[in-house]
Amino acid sequence: MSKGYMGKVLWVDLGSGRIREEKIPERVYAQFLSGMGLAAYLLYRRIPAGADPLGPENILGFVSGLLTGTGSLFTGRWMVVGKSPLTGGWGDANCGGNLSPAIKHCGYDAILFKGIAHKPVYLLIDKGRAVLKDASKVWGLDTVVAEEKLKELAGGRRFRVACIGPAGEKQSLLAGIANDGGRMAARSGLGAVMGAKKLKALVLGGAQRIKCHDVKTVKALSQACNEAVQFMLPFPPSPILAYFGTLLRALPAQPNTDLMLFHTVFNLMLKKWGTASLNQFLIELGDSPIKNWKGSNEDFGPDKSASLRPEAFSDCMIVKYHCYSCPLGCGGICRQAGQLNESHKPEYETVLALGGLCLNEDPESIFILNDMLNRAGMDTISVGGTVAFAIECCEQGILTPRDVDGLDLAWGNSRAIIALVEKMIQREGIGDLLADGVKVASQKIGKGSEAFAIHAGGQELAMHDGRFDPGFALHNCVEPTPGRHTIGSQLYYELFQLWEQVEKLPAPDLLYLKRSKYQPDKEKATAAAACSQFVNVMNGAGGCLYAALLGPKRFPLFQWLNAATGWDHAPEDYLQMGARIQTIRQAFNVKHGIEPKSVKMTNRALGRPPLTAGANKGRTINIERMIRDYWEAFGWDAETGEPSPEVLNQLGFKI
């Protein structure tokens, strides 16, 4: 029966070379969807407690989404899953590009690897046959060159490739997995897992059709979605947007995103500039962390951030980049005179992590660093956070010039930053110490450096400040993948507009005093839990976060799911699936020895002590109360955050 999913997964044992298919019962999809939900179901059972993330017992999975390839839009995301060597618990990384449908065209919802190969290999699937091939010709190549070479070896451009670069081969805990010339499944250090398995790449050349229940309705929803997305107005130059951020910062009260028509505005921003549209706007608003989280917009005001304005990154764009099935196209391919030929346009996270976070005003250096890290297969967010940490270590005299191989590592010194990042990629000198992120580095360095190693549970934080939106701080701490900005916040909840589809969810006020954002209450916990549940559903479907942030009119996720599967679920039912997936991921962490209450976020990022200047002056987060409320919202133990066997049984999942 055609329901959007393929009904089977592929297992590859890299140690023995054995490759086998496993049929997945329909009831699993009915409970967990596909994508990350299916992965949670499989990995919870199949990775034994105590497994070394870089050892043979870890499973590295590549998953597509239930809606991918059904004719829906914004559903071209794929994920990598596994036990994270960076956090020690559940790991996942989400990516756009073109791999998601390719997994299903091979006939599978997921391709999973266990064991470790004896020598570097890659998996080739072509015309119904899966085979492990010798990767000696491509081991050592950067991700862009490797992808081209692998396509050539396989037989041409119809193949889709996901691969690691030198960072993954050297098992840097900041390594990710690349696709389509520079899209990256960057977080959780899963590139290191792939490198430890000596798996260079997946090369996929399937052509199977992806069928679903009611194509006509899926397409009708897609056409309505597309019409809403294509609505375009002339947009003012970006300084207007930056000063809008300044205005919002100055107001004591915050308008709800509906009041600001922000769905439409954000749609226009993404179409015009991509995520670069946020570069100055969020700094002015107070959402962007500056100077390793100890600075503020006052250290990187409009005169400085102007060099990183949206036009600096979109003016040299030669073509917009759309991930598979995306009608919007927020990405871009840029051609800059100077050192680079063509490269993916740097995203907001990359610009701020290597820009404002390091007080670096040099846009050319950000193009260079973005390309270096895409080719190395490395997480730009984590690398930026680690560079900022290293700069502060030098500033405080904890690292001497000799320690950093003679580099003049200082705020804003873009040449030194580039040189340091090259060392991190190659694991040379000081780069070897820093290549595994701030937690590992600060533990080795000591001397009080832990106080400014900014992470949650080992994962470097992204460029959204919990002191501006406490929801970011909460999700950094409570998500089974800590330190992540792509799941929930108070702002995201407003944009998801879930209360419009689920009656019992709270609707935010149209206008509210900013100080109310910092007062924990049950309503906020309910909203945060709903964000986690919703994004789990989205990740089970292959959906894109930006689409979800454009509101249900542009992203009718639940209707698409019903049309594709033939189910007749209410949105509440899907959120229940999201709760089930969240609980399994939490249970995974507990199984692997992570006590949820032990997951800490660095005090500085919580406003302890508070900043003394700037947009978030004086703000501190009551994180303990927020965490407890969140755990209660899921029915987990309020003291420990652990799901009880009863809760797991209620969700239909028996340990």
Added chain:
Amino acid sequence: MAYSITDKCIGCSLCKKVCPVDCIQGERNKYHKVDEARCIDCGACGKICPQASVLDQDKRLCTRIRFRKNWPKPQIHVDKCMSCKICIDICPVACLALAYTPETSDTQGYPVLDVPQNCIGCELCAVDCPVDAITMQAGDVQAES
């Protein structure tokens, strides 16, 4: 649902050569068979068979179109196209690619049929386009007769 070959097959292997997913097996001058589990209903075998021995997924007899240049080709209507690349992804022979003009300020790319000789007229691009931005242009089939 899949294509199938009747006993009129003479084993010329033209279908096997044109199949984009290698799902037809058979030796020269012997009966050829479609692996139904792997057939993607592209119709290439039906268009190329000189013996009228191919049935489509609804068991209707396929009509030969002798010359590949007369096989239907996709026409992309850029006024409707949203550049989502679903068509580029679904093409079993990768004959569509994203085209753009780097020298102009127009940064929107659109799919083009840049390897028309590879096109097998499967129509999957047109079928799968969510906004009906692709129509199939029939070739000069009259000239065949």
